[in-house]
Amino acid sequence: MEPENIFESIPDNLTEEVFELIVQSSTVKIERIVSRGHCSPESGWYDQDKNEWIVVMKGEAIICFEDNKKVNLKSGSHLNIPAHLKHRVKWTDPDVETIWLTVHY
């Protein structure tokens, strides 16, 4: 059993935000997301059937919600986003990778 490292094996091509599956079960999905200057989704909002817990491992980001509330996130920031709470990633640092972990449950 060899551990992997969340800060390693960063994709060379970050033209698009990169989503990588870490754990998938019938009840939970854990992903790594690597962003560099991306916003997402490109238009509209995430409106998800599952709850999502996120933690920023590295970098900086701003998430905004439908009521225009903005949340600034930096290394170590974590946030629980209930299902169907509409949100989007408004900004990620364009100069370094922002590495996120997300747990969909």
Next chain:
Amino acid sequence: MEPENIFESIPDNLTEEVFELIVQSSTVKIERIVSRGHCSPESGWYDQDKNEWIVVMKGEAIICFEDNKKVNLKSGSHLNIPAHLKHRVKWTDPDVETIWLTVHY
């Protein structure tokens, strides 16, 4: 909605390892664990009904398994431990806090 930070609000008293609940649903439990020099459990093995995915946010640790295999973990290391795979935390850095995130699912 205010984010919290995984690196902040470290308990002053680390005589015992500190487990803090972050998310609890019917299917998933996310915890922060703060260790400083602790091994756990103090005797025997963890033998858990649920799968557990762990990531070390800060610090260093060694986990060992019943077959004596040892895994060294540092910041960013992550590992998926299937249910009932007996394991224990053999060592954590005594000089700094080791901050873990665990997802039981």
